[in-house]
Amino acid sequence: MLKYTLKRFGIMLLTIWIIITFTFFLMHLMPGDPFTDQKKIPPEILENMMDKYGLNDPLLVQYGTYLGKVVRFDLGDSFKYRGRSVNTILKDSFGVSGSLGLYSIIFGGLLGVAFGIIAALNRGKFFDFFVIILAVLGVSVPNFVFATLFQYFLGFKLGALTAEWGFRIFPIARWGTPMHYVLPVLALGASYIAYIARMMRTSMLDVINQDYIRTAKAKGLSQRTVVWKHAIRNAILPIVTILGVAIAGIVVGSLVIENIFAIPGMGKYFVQSIMENDYMMIMGTTIFYAVILVIMMFLIDVLYGVVDPRIRLD
């Protein structure tokens, strides 16, 4: 177990370093400099700014400096929002994106697992078909389409209805109250319910056909015990791995969802910084995303090792 953990940790560090390097050199492939599309700046001032930001130094020096800063968790200053460091912007927006993501994972995960289990236990019956169809839909309909539909039907139309009673039920944009969570979480979670339900169903069906389930039955255990203590306990193992994919997907999905619902999260800033060519911000956000994901994957690997005794006790 220790060996396993150390190995995953080492890979995690390697990955982070490679991604930082990759992103850095990728950014510097861009023609022009970060100030190109701003108002005409007199050449001397431009030179000064370039010097100040170290943009005239040889590439490797810039890389070294940047790496040094990153290691000290300093992601530099945003070019667009002069005076605000990338760190501050990220810190503010991460709280928002983080809670959105967390709720979506919990929502998607719990419902997905539940649907998957029920579908597997009722194979061939109505609920099973319902879940299969949901699963296929979830994968085929992009989450921005879901988001827009929810905005329209649940936000706008339903809101118009409840407006007659004095309030609009689900806000269609912005952030601030618990009600503001509902539509975005629904939209983000929807594709993941489908995916997780599908995987859980397959896993359950696999497990139910295993010999040890027959043994459990042969011991006279009740159906409920067989399902909960034996089947689900084993079926959920592969889902832990899936969680990693789901988290990555939700991170990506948030880019679009935050835009649609005008939520001031990291996704919105990321997309904005791309539009505005704020390359410190772009790099910083990419690295931050990457690091978060890589750490999540690492944690999930460890979690899997803990949960599966075959790995834990090797």
Next chain:
Amino acid sequence: MAERLLTVENLQVCFETYAGEVQAVRDVSFYLDKGETLAIVGESGCGKSVTAQTIMQLIPMPPGKIKGGKVELDNVEISALTDKEMESVRGEQISMIFQDPMTSLNPTMKVGKQIMEVLQKHQDMDKKEAKEKAVEMLRLVGIPKPDKRADQYPHQYSGGMRQRAMIAIALACNPKLLIADEPTTALDVTIQAQIMELMQDLQQKLHTSIILITHDLGVVADVADRIAVMYAGKILESGSLEDIFKNPQHPYTWGLIQSVPRLDKKKRLIPIEGTPPDLIAPPVGCPFAARCQYCMQICKDRFPEKTVVEGNHYVHCWLQHEMAPKVDNPLEKGGNA
């Protein structure tokens, strides 16, 4: 005076598949007395496992279906019980051990816990008592350092140890009947002998009756009191150990005995040619007809009547009929039983 424990009467089980209805068990009857060991011997696919699992109602009922017959345990018709009612029979009155101990044990649950489950369910023990009894059982089945081993997982056990653990689980509540479905097939030969010895030993200690299911007559020789030979969903011959080995009557039985390899006599391995019939459209007559060198026209047309050879030794074969030619047991000439 032997007391009857189990009676299986005219059992018929089939399976619905997209290719048709498979007749897995076709009118099977046998009994088991207390303290006896009955061996059901036959090739893969002959219906012996299905019969065993039907006794315990472990066959999923779609696609499986009991078309007829009944099973009685200690005068209770258990085939008429609901699934819920069977819960108190399984594990407590009848237990079963399966062929592959690696896949038959829950990989994410400690072995000790898997034994405790049976005890807590049927004997209302609390955790502490159950744990103690579980360790006891492990000791009983010959697992060294049972207290440590109880906290381990199946993948930490060897093949033979896992099967012992399965036996421990099965016998924890001291059931009246133990059904062992090919318990040694997945194990090495040396371990096989150990496991069979263990089962006999425990049978003596706990007075369990055993149904042993196997395709290997060799395994049966030391252990069984009676043998039933099964083929294509039917029992073709049944009798005591002596009856079957010293005076076998059915050509299939001869074939089985002949095909057991022996270390003491030099002889060629004589397999039984051919394959068992398709059970979606089973043959009307004797199922063994196509592979039998003594096959007669009547064998193809009608299933042979039951002929009692002596005592509880009976056989279903047209060769027994007075109008049939006299055929000598080939084993006597070659000398084999």
Next chain:
Amino acid sequence: MSDMTFKQDDFKVVGKDLEGSERIVRKSLTYWQDAWMRLKANRMALVGLIIIIIITLMCFLVPLLSEQTFNFQDYDAINEGPSAAHLFGTDELGRDLWVRSWKGGQISLLIAIASTIINVTIGVIYGGISGHFGGKVDIVMMRFIEIIYSVPQLIWLILLRYVLGNGLGVIIFVISITGWGGMARIVRGQVLQLKQMDFVTAARTLGASTPRIMWRHLIPNTMGPIIVNLTFQVPGAVFAEAFLSYLGLGVQPPLASWGLLVNQGTKMLLVHPYQLFFPAFLMCVFMLAFNIVGDGLRDALDPRLRN
């Protein structure tokens, strides 16, 4: 027991009848025949296939044959709902949405198919090399994929697109270069599996290189997962393009693509919802059909489910 009369004739020994007992009742099919039969039996997959064909045809024929072009701006007909003249209505610049939707499909499909082809090629070569050489080479190559994939494909997409600028070619390039990992892994797995197969050793021992045997066994066992993965690449690419376009980083106006149309439609959602619904519907139905066919193929080609 029945009391039938017995005839002496019945008791004449006739002996074994092994041909009869070994006659295989069901005809044995080759892998491909079996797979095709199973696929045909899957009605959903067939429906999906038909939908894909219809949509693809429409995407290429409608823009070609229609009187209206996709970028003709008719200022007299701005933001009109669906009508006989404009089946899907018009947008804010008076462009006919019927043609535009199909044209969008054309572009989206082109991008999807082109990138899938490139994708699959890279994946097969990379995976093939990795599997063939095995050992250290394999470990390093697979690690590389693992590391690259730590960052989700779509984020790479955005970055690369930002760096490389605009253009259909860029979009195709960017989608291909970030999506080959899955195929590479599968191909590598299959190659490794093949290397271990006994019959390869046997064939080599015999000194024979028997292409026909390899064709019969090698290909069916490896092609299955590859074909299935290929099928899923297409909707994946459509989605990637839609994602990019939605963020404004994909296909640019006056061209159209499904993603772009959905983007533009969303802006008008509260006032003219049809502008979103039609292209979104087309895109989703197409992806749905592909997913269903992919699932059907997966079931049909799985050798373990053979009858």
